[in-house]
Amino acid sequence: MTAEFDQRIQSYTQQVDAQLELIIPPDTGPASKLYQAMRYSVFNGGKRVRPALCFAAAEAISASDDNTVKIAAAVEMIHAYSLIHDDLPAMDDDDLRRGVPTCHIQFDEATAILAGDGLHSLAFKQLTNLTGITASINLEIIAILSDLAGCNGMVTGQAVDLESTETQLSVEELNYMHTHKTGALIEASVVMGAMATNQADEAQVNALRSYARAIGLAFQIQDDILDVESSTEQLGKSQGSDSHNNKATYTSILGIEKAKSEAERLYQESLEALSPFDDKAEPLRALAKFIVHRSF
């Protein structure tokens, strides 16, 4: 990727990290371990893809602002909580995430469960005081997150994933699972980022939703490709761990070449969705490219 893209991502990351630092300060009170576990999980070198999508979506409409930062922090906290719970022994039982011990290994299972729950509530708190938009739009934004992070999105996707282990899925079933499990929060990031500018019209929001849905699936397909092709060191988790867990993946169902061409098709679809937008959507275009061509 270009140096400009790298700088932009770095700026987004610095802004969201500063906000997360405000929301989850080091705490020395009776619940200090809870705060340590939340901080550990949020500041563990994540790629901050979802926050970047919030910023880029806001910029495609007008400009990012304080609302963008809050929404970016909220989606990152939801993402972090979902990873903490997903890594638990009763779920995926992963000891390693991004090259370091997962939350329940570093702390303990009970603390990990609560750290997830705490981040979950904090995410909604972040969205209750957006500025420069009507309170009605603010409520709509909260409704979107509660839907897409919950039972009309991520949690449903996780549940379907659980049910599907050791099962042969069709591509349609795999799409259903991933549009919920991964895609929904990506969609929420883009749509909320745009809406919080208070300048997005319905057609723009719909176009951005199409963009997000395309890159959401592409993101997962690229994940599956990397799981097969990359080394453990590059991934920060065991190479081939998904296929070893007998999980259906795009590469196992489609084969690696067809998976790659599907990711490319979705990339083109995401660019097509952005065609009504001018240069201000360049960050979104660059993010789509990054998502499909990343090597980690």
Add this chain to the structure above:
Amino acid sequence: MTAEFDQRIQSYTQQVDAQLELIIPPDTGPASKLYQAMRYSVFNGGKRVRPALCFAAAEAISASDDNTVKIAAAVEMIHAYSLIHDDLPAMDDDDLRRGVPTCHIQFDEATAILAGDGLHSLAFKQLTNLTGITASINLEIIAILSDLAGCNGMVTGQAVDLESTETQLSVEELNYMHTHKTGALIEASVVMGAMATNQADEAQVNALRSYARAIGLAFQIQDDILDVESSTEQLGKSQGSDSHNNKATYTSILGIEKAKSEAERLYQESLEALSPFDDKAEPLRALAKFIVHRSF
């Protein structure tokens, strides 16, 4: 308690149960097990104390309405999610709740974790479309729940509880733990129930908050008394389970007689807080009496 009180509680329960039935319908789709687990945990014969407090608080101000029902459902879903997670092997490791298998025993641990997460998000969704109040007050209500169910309340209390096992606590430390773990959601129930009528002034909300804080602690003290005095059959969980888990309790710290007089003192404090209210606060007064004098 009186027949009138019983009828009132029954009416509250029917209303909140109907709403929960709407929100969490039986689902036959790919995530049907998730919905089964959420329904199992929400419809397991809970006393619906928190919903009753929402209704009674609304009636103390003016009258309960559709907003009250939604808020009551939201707090009950938060309560249910917290019990599911609290019962997990890594937390309290309870097999039995209200006389039936806990969620992770009836289903499995992974499903239980996700059912809790799903209920958590659904609770916030419920609060995004209140009617007859300004969107700003609606946002305030969401902020209250995210605070008091999360890191300024229930989750913090749970974390402190975890840290305190096998530790000798002072009464002050025990109060800190329970005002967060149990009291915060009771406070949220009362305050949100009142605010959603759109007719509560600040003095009334503050009086109701004092009421809720007093009965929140009294509720926990009575729980500890019942844990010592009741049979396993009456409790629906193992008698003396808290003291067997080496948890600090009011009865272990204060002794049973002093615990009883403290509960009585808090009961009187709760009535005192209601003194500015007329007969419309009778349901709240009756609930306070029930909470301190219940035998299950």
